[in-house]
Amino acid sequence: MIPGAEGAASGGRGYRLLATLAVVTFFLLAARLWYLQVLRGDHYYRKSADNFVKEIQLEAARGQVFDAHRRLLVDNRPAYNVYVTPRFVSADSLARLATFLKLDSDEAAHLRARVADVKETRRAQQMLAFPDITRNEMATLESHKAELAGVAVDARPHRFYPQGKLAAHTLGYMNQVGADELAKQRDQGYRLGDYVGRAGIERQWESYLRGKDGFERIFVDAKGRVKSDIDAFEIESFAMLHGEPRRQEPEPGNNVVLTLDMDLQRMVERALARHHSGAAAMIDVATGRVLALVSHPSFDPNVLTGRLTRAEDERLSKDPFRPLIDKALRENYYPGSTYKVVPALAALEDQLLAPEEKMNCKGAYELPGHTFHCMKSHGNMTQHSAMVESCNIFFYHLGERVGMDRMAKVAEDLGFGAPTGIGLGGEVAGFIPTQEYYRSHGGFRIGYTLNTAIGQGSTKVTVLQLALAYAAIANGGDLYVPLLVDRIEKPSGEVVQAFSARLRHRLAATPENLARVRSSLCGVVNEPKGTVFDFRDPDLPFEVCGKSGTAQVRKNRKGQVAGWDTGNDQAWFAAFAPAKEPKIAVVVLIEHGGLGGHVAAPVAMEIFRGYVAQQAKANGIGDGDGNGNGDGDGNGNGKTRPRAKAKLKVKAGR
Amino acid sequence: MSSLGGKALAKLRAQFDWPLAVGTSAILVIGLVNLYSATRVAPGKLYSQQLTWLGFGLVAFVVVAAIDYRLFERLAPILYVACVVLLLAVLVFGRSVKGSKRWLGIANVGIQPSEMVKIGVILMLAKLGSDEPVELRRRGLPTIFTMLGVLLVPVVVIFLEPDLGTSLLLYIIGFSMILLTPFWWGHKLTAFLIAPLIALMRLSFGLKLYQKKRLMTFIDPSSDPLGAGFHARQSVYAIGSGRWTGKGWLHGTQNQLQFLPEHWTDFPFAVWAEEWGLLGSLALLGCYLFLILWALGVSATARDRFGQLLALGVACLLFWHVVINIGMVTGVMPVVGVTLPLVSYGGSSLMTVLIALGLLMNVSIRRYSY
Known part of the structure; x- marks a missing residue:
C-alpha cells in the first residue's frame, strides 16, 4: 500500500529524500564535533584545565632595607591575610566575612564591588581581600570556615617598618595594586591584591625589592574544593599543554642598603620635632652621601601599608602640616638670604666686585616706583x-651689577633649577628665573633682579638642592649627585650592585672665590656681628659656617592653624662644618618659623651637637665611619659586613 | 507455555527486527556506561534508579511490541485523551520544581506526562492521517486542522507548566508528522502558512524571563558568563576537550569535577564526548543515525498507512530529540531541556523512548503478515 504521490513519504523517492535530510543533518552535527574536538580541541582542553587548576601564589619575600650600618629600616613580619576567590565566593560568604571582620557598610560594599569587578579570566585566582587581620579575627574566620566558601586565611609576610615614622618619606610605603594599573602593566606579573611600593625607596627600587612570586597549581572541583586525587594522567597532560611546572619556587627580592644613618636620622628628626613643620638634610660633603633626610611631621608607613581606614586617610591628607609631603625634595621654597652665595660668587667670578670694595647701606635702595629696604x-x-650681616642693600647693588641671567648661570652651576637626581620619585626642580622668563610673563623690571639677588621673587629651591650646593662650596667645588643607596644585595649578602659617589660637575667658580665665600659663611656664625653669632654653640669642637635665611611668603595665605601662622617667614639655615675641613653640610628649613638665625640655626646647632655625639659613639665602638680612623670592620654587633665603599679623594678644604 | 506460544515464538524469531534491537541495545549500553560515569558524583542513587526504570522500560518495550499495533490504532483516541488528562493533572496537582510544574507524583515516583504524551500524539496523528488518499485529498484541510488541534492541546498545556523546551519539541515532532502525511500540496501549503503564525504568536507572548535570557545568551554567550550561558560554555569546553579519543571513562574533568551542571539529564552527550572523544561521539551519533534510517525503512515497508505514519512518527521523535540535544550541547542551539534518547537520566524519558521503539518493532515485525 503506497501513500499518495503528494506525501513526502511517497514511495522510494520521498523516503530517499528524508533519509538524505537525516544524513545531512547528522553530517553537520559531526562537522561541528570535528570542529570542537579536533580543530579547537587543544584550546578547549586548556579551557577545561583552567577550570580545575587553581594557582596558589607563593609570595616572594620582599627585600629588606637597611641603613648604612646594616640596621633594619624595613622588614617583613608574618601576618594573616584574608583571600577571596571570586569564582567560588558567594554573596552570603561575603556578607558573613564582612560581619566577622566588623566592616562598615561602606567597606563591605567596596569589597563586593572589587570581587564583582574581577575579570572572567582571573576569577579562579585568589585575590587579597584584607591584609593583616588580627589574631582574634583569624580565629573567628577559622572557626566559621564551613560557612565561608571561597574565603581563605593565609599567613603571609606583611611589610613592616620597625622604626615607625623614622625616615618615612625616604622609605615610602606600599599598598595594593589597583585594577587599572593591572591593565597597564600586564606584563610585569602583578596580580590583583599584590602590594606595590608607593613612594620613596619602596617605589623607586620596587623591581629590585620585589623578587619574583612563585606558584603552586592545585586542583579543585566546581565548588572550589581541593582535589588531591586527580589522576596523574591529567596532571601530566596538563603540564604538557601549559609547558609549565606544577610548582615554582619564589625568588626572594634583593635588599637595599642606604647611606642613611639611622642614629643621625633619628637625631635630626628629634631636633625638628619642636617645630610644627619643616625639613632638613645632612650630606657628606666629600661624597654627596645623604646621611639624614627629614621631612617633618612624618607619618607611619605601617598605617598606610595596612588597612588604612578612610578616616585615617582623610586625617593624613587634610593635616595642615602636610605629613605626606616630603618637604626635603618634593616642595619648592624661596631660599631667602641663603641664596646670597649666588650673587656673591657671580660678582667675584666676573670680577665685578673687588674683594674689599665697599658699598654704602643706608637702609634703603630706591628704584623708580619702589623702595627696597634693608x-x-x-x-x-x-x-x-x-654676607656676615646679611645686608640686602649690598646684594641689591651686586645683583644689579651682575644681572639676572648671570646669577641664573651661577645658580644653575650650583645645581639649582634642576632635580638633584637623588632617585626618589616626585623630586621637584625648583625655579631659577631669567630675564627671558619675566619678559614672557608680563615684562622684565630691574626690581626682579634685586629680589632674585636675595632669594626672593620667583626663585625657588629645595632643601636638598641647597644642602648639595653648600656641600659643593664646602668641599672646594665638587657638586655631587646625592647618594642615597649604597648598594643592592642578594638575600645571601652578595652585592648585586654597589654605588659610589657620582660627581655631577665641578663648579665653574675658582677655588679662591669659593674660599672667600666660605670664609664669609664662617663669619656669619663666628664673628660677633654675624646674624647667627648669638645662636652658635661654643661647646662644639669645631666652628660651624653657614647662612641664615628668612624668606618672605605671600601674606594672603589664609589663616592660622593651631598657633601656626602660615603668613610667617620661612626660616632657613644652610651650613657646613667643621670650618677648617668640612665634613658635613646641613640645611634646616622651618616652615613659617620666622627668622632663620633665631629659629632654624638653633636647630642646626643641635644637629651638629648630635653629629658630634654620634661620631664619638661610633669611634667608641670602632666604626670610624668617615672620620679618618680607617674602615673599622668589627662593629659592636661582632658582625663583619662587606662594605663596598667608594674610595674617594677627599677634596674638602682645599 | 503451550505449543501456540511456541509457534508464536518461532514466528517472532523469524520476523524479529534484529538490527533495530541491536541498534537500540548499543545505545542503551552506551547510555548506561556513560550514566555510570555521569552520576558518580551525583547525589542519591540515580544510577540504580535508572536501572530499575530500564527494567520497566524493557518490559514495556516487549509488551508494546507484542500486541498488534492495530489495537493501538483503535485505542489511540483513548490513549491520547488519557495523556492529556494526565497533563492537565500536572497543572493542578503537579510538583513544582524550580518554578515550573512538570512532575506528577504517584507513590513516591515522579513521572513526567509531558514525555508520555509524545506517544499519545504520535498514535493520534498517525490514526488521523491514515485515511484513504482519496479521502484525505477530499477532506484535506479539515483533517490538517484536526491534527493541528490534536497537537496544539498538549503543546499549550506543556507550555503552561511552563516547559518551553518540551513544548517546542512536541510541536516540532508533531508538525513534522503532519508534513509527512500525504495530503495534497495545496492543503499542506495552507497549513505551512498558518503554523508559523501560531508559533510566532506563542513566542511573542508568554516567554518567561529565564527563557528569554537563555535565548539571549545563546545569541551572545558572553553576556552572562555565570548564568544561563555558563552551561552552554562548560558543555562546549567538555566536548572540545575530549579531542580525538577523550580523557577516558571516569576521567572527564568537566564531568567528575562538576563543571557541567546537571550533566546526567540534559548534557550526557557532553560527558560522553569528553570521556570518549570524537571517536566515541561519532559512534554514538552513528547509532542514532542508523536507528532513524532504520525507522524510515520500517515506515517505507509497513503494511498499512497507520504503521507507516507510526514509524515515521518514531523517526521524527528520535531525530528531533537527538538533533536538538546535540545541537544544544555543542552550542549551536539554545539550551532548552531536551533529553538524549536512551542516554539521558530519567524514567519518563527512557520509558517513552522504549515504548516508541517498541511500537517501531511492532510495525517492523508485522510488516509481512496480512
Whole structure:
C-alpha cells in the first residue's frame, strides 16, 4: 500500500529524500564535533584545565632595607591575610566575612564591588581581600570556615617598618595594586591584591625589592574544593599543554642598603620635632652621601601599608602640616638670604666686585616706583661683611651689577633649577628665573633682579638642592649627585650592585672665590656681628659656617592653624662644618618659623651637637665611619659586613 | 507455555527486527556506561534508579511490541485523551520544581506526562492521517486542522507548566508528522502558512524571563558568563576537550569535577564526548543515525498507512530529540531541556523512548503478515 504521490513519504523517492535530510543533518552535527574536538580541541582542553587548576601564589619575600650600618629600616613580619576567590565566593560568604571582620557598610560594599569587578579570566585566582587581620579575627574566620566558601586565611609576610615614622618619606610605603594599573602593566606579573611600593625607596627600587612570586597549581572541583586525587594522567597532560611546572619556587627580592644613618636620622628628626613643620638634610660633603633626610611631621608607613581606614586617610591628607609631603625634595621654597652665595660668587667670578670694595647701606635702595629696604642701615659694607650681616642693600647693588641671567648661570652651576637626581620619585626642580622668563610673563623690571639677588621673587629651591650646593662650596667645588643607596644585595649578602659617589660637575667658580665665600659663611656664625653669632654653640669642637635665611611668603595665605601662622617667614639655615675641613653640610628649613638665625640655626646647632655625639659613639665602638680612623670592620654587633665603599679623594678644604 | 506460544515464538524469531534491537541495545549500553560515569558524583542513587526504570522500560518495550499495533490504532483516541488528562493533572496537582510544574507524583515516583504524551500524539496523528488518499485529498484541510488541534492541546498545556523546551519539541515532532502525511500540496501549503503564525504568536507572548535570557545568551554567550550561558560554555569546553579519543571513562574533568551542571539529564552527550572523544561521539551519533534510517525503512515497508505514519512518527521523535540535544550541547542551539534518547537520566524519558521503539518493532515485525 503506497501513500499518495503528494506525501513526502511517497514511495522510494520521498523516503530517499528524508533519509538524505537525516544524513545531512547528522553530517553537520559531526562537522561541528570535528570542529570542537579536533580543530579547537587543544584550546578547549586548556579551557577545561583552567577550570580545575587553581594557582596558589607563593609570595616572594620582599627585600629588606637597611641603613648604612646594616640596621633594619624595613622588614617583613608574618601576618594573616584574608583571600577571596571570586569564582567560588558567594554573596552570603561575603556578607558573613564582612560581619566577622566588623566592616562598615561602606567597606563591605567596596569589597563586593572589587570581587564583582574581577575579570572572567582571573576569577579562579585568589585575590587579597584584607591584609593583616588580627589574631582574634583569624580565629573567628577559622572557626566559621564551613560557612565561608571561597574565603581563605593565609599567613603571609606583611611589610613592616620597625622604626615607625623614622625616615618615612625616604622609605615610602606600599599598598595594593589597583585594577587599572593591572591593565597597564600586564606584563610585569602583578596580580590583583599584590602590594606595590608607593613612594620613596619602596617605589623607586620596587623591581629590585620585589623578587619574583612563585606558584603552586592545585586542583579543585566546581565548588572550589581541593582535589588531591586527580589522576596523574591529567596532571601530566596538563603540564604538557601549559609547558609549565606544577610548582615554582619564589625568588626572594634583593635588599637595599642606604647611606642613611639611622642614629643621625633619628637625631635630626628629634631636633625638628619642636617645630610644627619643616625639613632638613645632612650630606657628606666629600661624597654627596645623604646621611639624614627629614621631612617633618612624618607619618607611619605601617598605617598606610595596612588597612588604612578612610578616616585615617582623610586625617593624613587634610593635616595642615602636610605629613605626606616630603618637604626635603618634593616642595619648592624661596631660599631667602641663603641664596646670597649666588650673587656673591657671580660678582667675584666676573670680577665685578673687588674683594674689599665697599658699598654704602643706608637702609634703603630706591628704584623708580619702589623702595627696597634693608633691616637696618649697615653703613659701609664689603662682600664679606654684607654676607656676615646679611645686608640686602649690598646684594641689591651686586645683583644689579651682575644681572639676572648671570646669577641664573651661577645658580644653575650650583645645581639649582634642576632635580638633584637623588632617585626618589616626585623630586621637584625648583625655579631659577631669567630675564627671558619675566619678559614672557608680563615684562622684565630691574626690581626682579634685586629680589632674585636675595632669594626672593620667583626663585625657588629645595632643601636638598641647597644642602648639595653648600656641600659643593664646602668641599672646594665638587657638586655631587646625592647618594642615597649604597648598594643592592642578594638575600645571601652578595652585592648585586654597589654605588659610589657620582660627581655631577665641578663648579665653574675658582677655588679662591669659593674660599672667600666660605670664609664669609664662617663669619656669619663666628664673628660677633654675624646674624647667627648669638645662636652658635661654643661647646662644639669645631666652628660651624653657614647662612641664615628668612624668606618672605605671600601674606594672603589664609589663616592660622593651631598657633601656626602660615603668613610667617620661612626660616632657613644652610651650613657646613667643621670650618677648617668640612665634613658635613646641613640645611634646616622651618616652615613659617620666622627668622632663620633665631629659629632654624638653633636647630642646626643641635644637629651638629648630635653629629658630634654620634661620631664619638661610633669611634667608641670602632666604626670610624668617615672620620679618618680607617674602615673599622668589627662593629659592636661582632658582625663583619662587606662594605663596598667608594674610595674617594677627599677634596674638602682645599 | 503451550505449543501456540511456541509457534508464536518461532514466528517472532523469524520476523524479529534484529538490527533495530541491536541498534537500540548499543545505545542503551552506551547510555548506561556513560550514566555510570555521569552520576558518580551525583547525589542519591540515580544510577540504580535508572536501572530499575530500564527494567520497566524493557518490559514495556516487549509488551508494546507484542500486541498488534492495530489495537493501538483503535485505542489511540483513548490513549491520547488519557495523556492529556494526565497533563492537565500536572497543572493542578503537579510538583513544582524550580518554578515550573512538570512532575506528577504517584507513590513516591515522579513521572513526567509531558514525555508520555509524545506517544499519545504520535498514535493520534498517525490514526488521523491514515485515511484513504482519496479521502484525505477530499477532506484535506479539515483533517490538517484536526491534527493541528490534536497537537496544539498538549503543546499549550506543556507550555503552561511552563516547559518551553518540551513544548517546542512536541510541536516540532508533531508538525513534522503532519508534513509527512500525504495530503495534497495545496492543503499542506495552507497549513505551512498558518503554523508559523501560531508559533510566532506563542513566542511573542508568554516567554518567561529565564527563557528569554537563555535565548539571549545563546545569541551572545558572553553576556552572562555565570548564568544561563555558563552551561552552554562548560558543555562546549567538555566536548572540545575530549579531542580525538577523550580523557577516558571516569576521567572527564568537566564531568567528575562538576563543571557541567546537571550533566546526567540534559548534557550526557557532553560527558560522553569528553570521556570518549570524537571517536566515541561519532559512534554514538552513528547509532542514532542508523536507528532513524532504520525507522524510515520500517515506515517505507509497513503494511498499512497507520504503521507507516507510526514509524515515521518514531523517526521524527528520535531525530528531533537527538538533533536538538546535540545541537544544544555543542552550542549551536539554545539550551532548552531536551533529553538524549536512551542516554539521558530519567524514567519518563527512557520509558517513552522504549515504548516508541517498541511500537517501531511492532510495525517492523508485522510488516509481512496480512
